Structure formats: structure tokens, C-alpha cells
Amino acid sequence: MIKFDGVHKWYGKLHVLNDISLDVASGEVVVICGPSGSGKSTLIRCINRLEKFQKGELYVDDMPLHDYSTNLTKLRAEIGFVFQQFHLYPHMTALQNVTLAPMHVRKLSRKDAEAVGRQKLVRVGLEDKADAYPTQLSGGQQQRVAIARGLAMSPKIMLFDEPTSALDPEMIGEVLDVMVKLAKEGMTMCVVTHEMGFARQVADRVIFMDDGQLIETGPPVQFFDNPQTKRAAQFISKILTH
Amino acid sequence: MLEGFNFRIIWEYMPLFLEGLRNTFLISLISLFLALIAGIIACAGRLAKWKLLRGVAIFYIESMRTTPLLVQIYFFYFGLPTLGFRIPELQTGILALMLNSGAYIAEIIRAGITSVPAGQIEAGVSSGLNYFQRMRFIVLPQALGVTVPPLLGQAIVLVKDTALLSLISVMELTRCGQVLTSERFMPSEAFFTVAFFYLCLYFCLKTLADWSQKQLIFREVY
């Protein structure tokens, strides 16, 4: 489903992505972790071309992203992206946020789009907040609406860029619950996160990045209990001492 | 488009243009200086405790800001003689410019002073500083950053406003363009040259304004 092959990205002199080669199969749940500045956000932002790279190849659903003539609209319709800062449209209600893309990209009628929208809001547990504006919702609720917004297009892939990092601790759980449900339903997911409990529960693979490189990858049990590299071991111990 | 452009005529009239440029520069400078004084006085009146004084200041500021400058110029040009004041056009023009810009400057200064957070003043009071010390060390340095850029903006507006004085026969830059047009009927040469000189003045002032914007911002950091 997603295939990185020797991808490099430089930001000026900074080597942000260093020889990334990675395969994600359909239905797989991959968690990406690492210290700040390791390039993990940049990595998943490449998948829906929010970031471009200078060298290497990237195929998403067999579409070549390194080829700049690829039709982005078609691609992005198949990928849902959830941001750390939610980025809900403040001038629209929750339902309008969710139905915007289905109406204007998939060209659904307002009735059909709203039906889909309400269904997705039910899935994230917020059907009663359909007519609320983002400023009336808590952080956790906003992020769940953002997830519904991503799901509204029935994407093949869902990408999460530190979805709970901007939330107060008591709201992290409600968002993670939605993500766990999604994973169990078989969605292909790439999640950048520090929430190791989530990784243990549903990840098929954990990928550890540092300094733009893929340092270690493996199933969560192996990664957490028996890390193969020193850097990964250091990182895990730092996280778990919280 | 510019094949027929007669540079020789411009060169011939250059002394006139330079005189006009010089006059525009001097008129702007004098009017700005006087407007600053008028603005400070009006601002003080605007912030005064005494209602009558405040009312007069507000009336002055609002009437200047809601009516066109040209109307104000004509008001003084045609109106003052009827009151018995026979003032030359130049002084009448400067008077109008001074009063007009003075009103805008009053508001700029007022915005600058009220922009300093009350907490700063409280901190000063708590330290035992008196009114003048608070003004000198706390309020004015911070107000400066908020005040100087818009003041320079008003200076730019003022330079352009001086062009209207050409309509009451003051020999400034725009009038030179009108003279060249009426004497030789070459409006292109006349007004493009005039526009060029104004753009020179504009870029000087704009560079100064942009530079001051960077240098003078002090803001509370949380």
C-alpha cells in the first residue's frame, strides 16, 4: 500500500530524511516514534505530499509520488490526515467540517454527504455535537471530529501526526479509543505518537526514527521488551520513566 | 509609448521641477512639525478629565477625519478672507495641512499611549514612581514602538496631501506639472516627471518607516 524506496529529503543543509525504505501493507497499523526532530512528522507528511522530497521513490496505492505529474486530488481523496493541532475549520459546524470534502471532492449531494457525515460522527461518538462549532468543543472532541472528517472520504489510509500531543491528559483516552477501534476494523494506519500503550495494543509494527534515519523496526512486544539497538533502548527508557 | 518622450523639455524645465520639489519638501516638513504640535495638544485634550475640553478635542478630531482635505483647504482659502484674514495661499495651505494631519496624529498618539498595558503602569506605581517618572521610563519608551511607524505613515500621507495645494496656486511639485502642461501642452513629460519625484520621496520615507518598525518594537513577553 505504501512503499518508500531510498527516500532522502534535505532542508537546506539539514538532512531531514536519510535513506528511508519502508513498506506498509494494506490493513497494517504502523506506529512511528522517536525524539523531536527525528523526521517522523516529515515522513508521514510525504505520504500525502504535504512535504516533497528530493531523492528516492515513494508509491502510495501504486501511485508514484516522486513523479510530480501525479494527480494529487485523486490521491488525497484516498488518504485521511489528522493533525496535531486538529485544524478544524472554525467557521463551520462539526457536521459541515465533515461533509465539506465529500460534497466538493466526491461530488456527493448535500443529503448524501450529511448522511455519511452523521454516520462518521456516530463512529467517533459525537453524533449529538453535529451542529456545534469548534470553539464550543473540547480538545478531545475537536480531534475526534477531525478523525471523522478524515474518515468521511472512506479513505484507504489514515495518517495521524501526533494526534494526542496537544491534548490535556484526561482527553487523550477518548481519542485513542477511537483510533483503537479503527485499527481493529482493519484500517491501514500510520501513526506518529508517543503513546506507547496504544502501540502495544494495536500496532503491527513499531518504527523508531532518529536523526532522519530508520533505526529499528519490529513488532511492539519485541521493540519494547527487547530493543535491538542502543538508541532505541535509550529512547524507550526515557519515555517509560514518566 | 515613450518614443515621443521629450527629455529635452524636462531638462529645460528641471530648475522649475527642482524648485517645486524643494517647496514640497519644505511645506511637508513645516506642516508635519506643526501638525505634531497640534496633535499633541489635541491628544492631551482628548484624554483630559474636563468634559468641555474633551468635547472640543473630539469635535476637532472627528470633523477633520470625516471630511475631505480638499474641502478643508477650500474652507480656509475661501472662508478666511470673509473673516477679514488676508493670508497668502501658502500659509493657508499649511494651516489646512497642519490641522488635518494634527487630528490623525492625535489619534495615533492616543493609540500609542493606551497600548501600554495597565499592568506596566501598576508595576511602576508599585515601585513608587511618580507620574512623570512612569511616563518617562515606562509608558513613553513602549508607546514609541507603537507610535513611530504610523507617524511615519502619516508623514507619507502628508507629502501626498501637499499636492492638493496646487489647486490653490501654491508653487509646489504638482503645480510645476500643471505649468508645463499649460505652457507647452506636454502632459506626459510633465506628470510622469512629477510622479517620479513623488516616488523618490515615497521610497525614502517608506525605507525610514520600515527600518523604524524593526528597531522600535518593545512588547511584553509572557
Place this chain on the structure above:
Amino acid sequence: MMTFYFQRLVEIFPFFLKGLWMTVVVAASGLIFGTICGFILGILRSGKNKLVTRMIGVYVAVIRGTPFVVQIFIVFFIFPEWGIQLEALPAAILALSILGTAFICEIVAGGVKAVSTGQWEAAASSGLTRIQQLRLVIIPQAMQTILPPLVGQYVLLIKDSSVVSVIGVVELTRVGWVTVVRIPEGLMVFSLVGFLYFVISYPLIRLSNYLEERMAVQETKL
């Protein structure tokens, strides 16, 4: 004597109303064209194409750096040399539109740039095209930042419209100018003119203040 002139003024009052109407026509036309073109240019100006951004920047700088009266002379006297012969009224509307476009372009560009990048990214991630992103997500949010200065700019354009009197358009200021020859009471005549400008500006000024207050409230809510 004064009462005699006052009586004559009252008799001529319909003439002033006609001038007021012409001012409204000129200002409204300039305002409408200026808004349409200003929005288009403003959106282009906030885009990524450096050539387009720079070219628009040059246009804006030239308009902001030269007096409006000079711009009117150029449109009325120089355009005919290039084949664009205009009567006074169309020339006035054209010049005012060019002026309005430049200023509104900057206001719109500022408003668009103020919308956070995250909003662009969220909209793009859903697969919306650039135009859809602008229309559905960015511009509605930018309007918050754009409206107060936009309405303020409308007031400025109404005042600037007084300058078109110099090419003979019989709007409010020209009516005053013509009247003062017959009724040599400059103070009365131009007080009346000023008052009438105030009357048409006032609703917009109130609207602008209201919008500014509402925006300040919204900001604190965030």
C-alpha cells in the same frame, strides 16, 4: 448680508443634493470596481508566484507613492495620448477604481496571509483543489481580518472622490467651488459641503468601529 447669503444658499440647496448624488455615484462605482479587482489581485498577491507578487507589488507601490490628484491628471490628460479618450466622469471612476484596487489588494492579501497554514493543509489533505480551498475555507476566515480595514478604506475613498472635482466632475466639492463664486461665504458653503460628506461617511464609520470591536472580542475568545 449673511442672512441674505444664507437664504440664497437654501435656494441653491437642490444643487448641492445633485452634487452629493454625483459623489455617491463616483464613490460607489470606484468602490465596487476597486473591491472586485482588489480581491482578485489580493488573492494573487498572497500566492506563491514570485513574479506575480512582485509585479502587483510594483503597481501598489506606485499608486501609494503618488498623490491621487496626479493620478487623475495622468488618466485624464495622458491616457488620450495612448488612444484612451475618456470624458470626465468615466476618467474619474477609472482613476478612483485604480486607487481603490491598490489599497484593497493589500488589505485582502494581509487577511489571506493571516489564516494559519494548518487550515490550508487540512483543506488540501481532503483533496480540495486550490480554488476550492480558497473559496470554502480560506476566504471565509480571511474576511474576519479584512472587513474592518476594508470598510475604513471605503470611507477614505469617499473622501478621495472629492479630488475628482479638479477635472470638472460636478460632484459635491465642485458644487461648493462653483457656488462660492456666486455666494462669497466660504465658511458657510464649505461647512455645508463638509457636513454632507460627514452624512454619507458616518454610517460607514459606525460600521467600521462596530466591526473592529467585534473582531477584538473574537480574538479574546480564541
